Amino acid sequence: MIYEGKAITVKEIEGGIAQLDFDLQGESVNKFNRLTIEELHAATDALKAQKKLKGLVVTSSKDSFIVGADINEFTDLFAGSEEDLVANNLRANAIFSAVEDLPFPTVTAINGIALGGGFEMCLATDYRVMAPKAKVGLPEVKLGIFPGFGGTVRLSRLVGVDNAVEWICGGAENRADAALKTGAVDAVVEPAKLVEAAVAIINQCNEGKLDYEARREEKKGKIKLNAMESMMAFEISKAFVGGKAGKNYPAPVEAIKVMQKHAGLTRDKAIEVEAKGFAKMAKTNVAACLVGLFLNDQELKKKAKAWEKEASEVKLAAVLGAGIMGGGIAYQSALKGTPIIMKDINQDGIALGLKEAKKQLAKRVDKGRMNAGQMADVLNSITPTLNYGDFKNVDLVVEAVVENPKVKDAVLREVEEMTRDDAILTSNTSTISIDLLAKNLKRPENFCGMHFFNPVPMMPLVEVIRGKKTSDRAIATTVAYAKAMGKTPIVVNDCPGFLVNRVLFPYFGGFSGLVRDGADFQKVDKVMEKFGWPMGPAYLLDVVGMDTAKHANEVMAEGFPERMKADYKSAVEVMFENDRYGQKNDKGFYKYELDRKGKQKKVVDEETYKLIEPVVQGKNDFSDEDIIARMMIPLCLETVRCLEDGIVADPADADMGLIFGIGFPPFRGGALRYIDDMGADKFVELADKFADLGPLYHPTEKLREMAKTGEKFFG
Numbered sequence: 001m002i003y004e005g006k007a008i009t010v011k012e013i014e015g016g017i018a019q020l021d022f023d024l025q026g027e028s029v030n031k032f033n034r035l036t037i038e039e040l041h042a043a044t045d046a047l048k049a050q051k052k053l054k055g056l057v058v059t060s061s062k063d064s065f066i067v068g069a070d071i072n073e074f075t076d077l078f079a080g081s082e083e084d085l086v087a088n089n090l091r092a093n094a095i096f097s098a099v100e101d102l103p104f105p106t107v108t109a110i111n112g113i114a115l116g117g118g119f120e121m122c123l124a125t126d127y128r129v130m131a132p133k134a135k136v137g138l139p140e141v142k143l144g145i146f147p148g149f150g151g152t153v154r155l156s157r158l159v160g161v162d163n164a165v166e167w168i169c170g171g172a173e174n175r176a177d178a179a180l181k182t183g184a185v186d187a188v189v190e191p192a193k194l195v196e197a198a199v200a201i202i203n204q205c206n207e208g209k210l211d212y213e214a215r216r217e218e219k220k221g222k223i224k225l226n227a228m229e230s231m232m233a234f235e236i237s238k239a240f241v242g243g244k245a246g247k248n249y250p251a252p253v254e255a256i257k258v259m260q261k262h263a264g265l266t267r268d269k270a271i272e273v274e275a276k277g278f279a280k281m282a283k284t285n286v287a288a289c290l291v292g293l294f295l296n297d298q299e300l301k302k303k304a305k306a307w308e309k310e311a312s313e314v315k316l317a318a319v320l321g322a323g324i325m326g327g328g329i330a331y332q333s334a335l336k337g338t339p340i341i342m343k344d345i346n347q348d349g350i351a352l353g354l355k356e357a358k359k360q361l362a363k364r365v366d367k368g369r370m371n372a373g374q375m376a377d378v379l380n381s382i383t384p385t386l387n388y389g390d391f392k393n394v395d396l397v398v399e400a401v402v403e404n405p406k407v408k409d410a411v412l413r414e415v416e417e418m419t420r421d422d423a424i425l426t427s428n429t430s431t432i433s434i435d436l437l438a439k440n441l442k443r444p445e446n447f448c449g450m451h452f453f454n455p456v457p458m459m460p461l462v463e464v465i466r467g468k469k470t471s472d473r474a475i476a477t478t479v480a481y482a483k484a485m486g487k488t489p490i491v492v493n494d495c496p497g498f499l500v501n502r503v504l505f506p507y508f509g510g511f512s513g514l515v516r517d518g519a520d521f522q523k524v525d526k527v528m529e530k531f532g533w534p535m536g537p538a539y540l541l542d543v544v545g546m547d548t549a550k551h552a553n554e555v556m557a558e559g560f561p562e563r564m565k566a567d568y569k570s571a572v573e574v575m576f577e578n579d580r581y582g583q584k585n586d587k588g589f590y591k592y593e594l595d596r597k598g599k600q601k602k603v604v605d606e607e608t609y610k611l612i613e614p615v616v617q618g619k620n621d622f623s624d625e626d627i628i629a630r631m632m633i634p635l636c637l638e639t640v641r642c643l644e645d646g647i648v649a650d651p652a653d654a655d656m657g658l659i660f661g662i663g664f665p666p667f668r669g670g671a672l673r674y675i676d677d678m679g680a681d682k683f684v685e686l687a688d689k690f691a692d693l694g695p696l697y698h699p700t701e702k703l704r705e706m707a708k709t710g711e712k713f714f715g
Contacts, residue, residue: 003046005039010046016054017202018047019195023061030062032117032149033070037092040121044098055202057195058108058125065110065134066118071143071298074291078282085279089148093271096124096150100220100267105205105212109194110134110185115173120149123158123219126205126212128185129197130176136184139171141245143294144287144667146255148278153270156259157219159183161233164259169241169252220267223259234260248532248667251281285677289669292714293659296652296670300490303649304483307491310472311480312422314338314395320411321401322353322384325428328456329398331357332485334381341383341390350384357382360457388418396481398450400428403551405436412447413440424477426450430548431501431555434467434494444469450478451498452487453661461660462487467494490657493647496559497552499654500661502642503671505556505564506634506696508549511537512570513693514630515612518620521571521589522604527627532665537631538589539602542582546575563638563695571612578611632674633687634696639671640703643713651713672713681707 003010007024020043022030030036047056060066077088099106099121106125108114114122114136122128122136130136138147138155146152146168156164163182167174179185189197205212218224225233237256245252258277262270281287317333319326322344330353333340344350361375370378383390391397397419401411408427416425425447427437438444449465462482466475475491482489492499515521525536533540541549549572557565575581575588582588583600591605622630639654648654655670668674675683683699684707690697699707706712 002050003039003043005035005042007033007036008039008043010043012053013057013195014199015203016052017057017199018050018053018055019057019059020047021059021061022066028062029064030060030066030118031068031070032066032121033073037095040099041095044095044102047102048098053104054206055104055199056102056106056125057198057202058106058121059195060111062112064112064118065108065114066121067113068116068118068139069149071291071294074143074282075295078287078291082279082283085282086275089275089278090272092148093150093275096120097267097271099124100216105202105210107198107201109198110136111191111194113173115139116147116151117149120147120151120154122185123151123154126216127198127201129187129189129194129201130179130185131191131194132176132188133191134176135173136179137171137173138168139173141169141171141249141251141255142290144249144251144284144290145278145281146251146258148274148282150267150271150274152255152259152274152277153262153267154219155184156263157221157223161223161225161230161237161259161263165237165241165256168255168259169237169245222266223263225263230260230263234263248665249286250284251286254281286667289667289673289677292669292673293656293666296656297488299652300488300656303491304479304489307476307479307489308483310476312395312424312473312477314424314477314481314484316341316390316394317481318343318391318394318397320344320397320399320415322349322351323400324352324356325452325454325456326400327353327356328360328454329400329428329452330382331360331378332456332487334378335361336485338481338484339381339383341385341394343385343388345386347386350386354379354382354384388415391415391418392420394419394423396424396426396477398426398428398452400452403429403432403548405432408432408437409440412437416441416443422446424448424474426478428452431497431552433496434465434470438467438469445471446474448474448478449494449498450482451500453500459660460488461500461657462489463498463500463657463661464489464491465494465498466491488656488660490653490660491649492653492657495642495645495647497556499642499648499657501552502556502560502647503635503638503658504662505553506638507631508537508541508553508572509564509566509696510631510634511541512566512572514622514627515571516568516615516617517622518616518618519622519627521608521612523622524627524631527624528631530624531628532668534663541572541575542588542590542592542602544582545584546572546581546588550576569615571615574612574615575608580608580611629686630690630693632671633683633690636671636675636683637687637696637699637703640675640700643672644700644702675703676712676714679707680711683707 001011010020013019024030107127108122108125110130112134119136138151140146159182176188180188204210242253262273317338318341319329320343322342330340330342342353364370365375427449434449438447448470451463453459464478479489521538525538528536580587586592591603592600595601651672655672658664687697687699
């Protein structure tokens with residue numbers, strides 16, 4: 001044994017060739033934490049001290065190769081100064097460079113996922129062989145940073161500027177065929193033959209058939225472009241990537257600027273440029289928010305995993321009410337491997353549900369993500385029916401009929417009679433109380449909410465809603481089923497609107513108040529889109545549908561009359577009364593026409609201004625700051641109330657629910673993180689400025705307390 005640690009071992013395997021193996025003890029995956037980096041340093045020193053070695057194969061004993069850096073360590077690391085971050089990166093980079101400078105040929109055998117620092121480790125060796133199902137990539141931009149272990153330096157010299165920009169700025173995971181095509185890896189072989197292939201490459205190097213030293217020098221040298229080619233490549237990339245990423249996500253463009261800066265430098269100087277650029281990005285609020293989101297997401301996954309242990313198996317599901325929503329649920333269930341019965345009361349509903357499932361599957365076939373045979377298999381997993389014939393075999397039912405308590409009550413009582421005593425019943429309701437719907441059920445302990453968001457295939461969130469009598473088994477089984485469908489489940493307690501709609505409607509209330517007070521709804525949309533929302537509130541209301549919004553608003557007003565019952569007629573009510581339901585009938589705040597590709601596009605409609613004139617009090621040109629404040633304060637305060645009322649378990653659940661459920665700007669981290677970043681004292685001060693607008697703008701006593709003590713939601 002040449003070296004033995006808790007994350008890395010090095011031993012000689014054959015003919016003077018050593019094997020450095022990553023196998024982090026006590027963890028299911030390999031990652032670059034402090035321990036692993038220190039051991040890589042020690043292992044490299046041990047390798048350098050060996051006199052007779054002819055080569056090195058780098059392997060992993062886990063299913064994945066190395067998933068990247070340990071994100072849990074980021075928060076401490078990023079809290080330091082920029083100088084400390086630069087020094088830290090340079091220390092780590094010296095270790096990767098020492099691997100690259102070993103006095104014999106080196107090959108990495110990539111058996112599984114190699115991402116971020118894991119792939120940067122692969123780039124430090126002379127050659128890379130990869131298993132067909134492995135994936136490689138540099139996804140750091142998703143955390144608001146870019147590669148900091150030499151990734152921008154080595155990849156740009158290995159695969160060329162265009163490919164490096166695409167890989168680093170897109171942050172995608174790349175399959176073996178794509179990696180081979182760009183030259184990021186040298187061979188693709190079956191997992192069982194990876195070490196054999198790596199040894200063969202080393203032998204060819206030692207026989208003089210492959211010039212590993214020349215290849216190494218190329219990777220350590222300058223980028224091979226003249227001044228004009230370099231300027232063209234980088235400037236075009238900056239314009240294109242900047243247009244796609246937008247101003248709120250600076251890391252992708254900053255990565256290109258860094259590559260441009262170090263293009264004419266050799267490795268060690270280039271790495272210094274990368275380290276400075278990395279530290280600059282790591283200190284941005286965007287990075288803090290996106291790293292926070294990543295950790296919140298990990299926390300959610302842990303919670304779901306814990307629930308899965310208590311879950312009953314769902315071998316067969318059912319959805320009641322076909323249509324677009326039911327069809328979307330059936331498609332998602334079947335696609336992810338759980339067969340499903342889709343029941344409706346008439347053939348038209350069934351046809352609509354199947355049409356929706358076929359449409360989603362056809363999209364996958366068009367994109368090459370499945371073939372016609374696979375599409376047929378998924379469709380065959382959806383059993384359309386007009387009766388309850390097979391319902392005795394069903395493990396879990398999703399009721400997705402019209403959002404009306406009387407109709408839902410009747411349907412739920414009916415299906416309860418048709419299913420086994422241990423079957424779980426769920427309601428896909430967006431606002432109706434679970435306790436109300438459970439009132440007439442014989443087995444309320446087997447009932448909970450399962451709120452999907454529209455369109456089902458696109459929206460990652462599912463709210464699993466616990467009623468007073470809901471059992472842990474019902475919650476656990478529903479969470480496990482949502483996860484099996486590829487969704488992110490969040491468990492919330494029952495109240496009108498649950499988490500997402502309870503928070504969304506005060507935001508819409510802020511919008512209605514602005515329009516009443518003379519704000520131009522188009523300007524409000526533009527300001528909120530610039531703030532980072534995927535669409536402004538008027539456009540979002542058109543997508544939600546004015547009929548749906550009006551109904552949900554009535555439920556919220558009844559549930560929280562003090563805050564959510566308006567004492568004026570809103571523009572939303574005007575739209576509804578004039579049959580302007582939004583995208584569903586091509587007219588709402590905007591008009592909708594088909595573009596050349598047959599997609600709905602939004603068009604300004606002057607008629608809207610005439611219709612809302614009677615409910616608008618004068619004309620007001622609000623500043624962007626005031627628009628943002630009047631929109632965001634009600635949303636943030638209602639999120640605080642949901643946390644205080646125990647509707648959500650913790651701040652992470654609240655913020656993730658808003659990001660996954662309504663598209664809260666991810667780079668701002670969520671409503672509670674937004675208050676933290678502003679400071680509770682500054683936020684309360686801002687809210688008090690708008691106190692005369694009513695209770696939606698009044699902070700809770702607990703938040704005022706936090707403002708005094710400087711307490712934060714996130715440590």
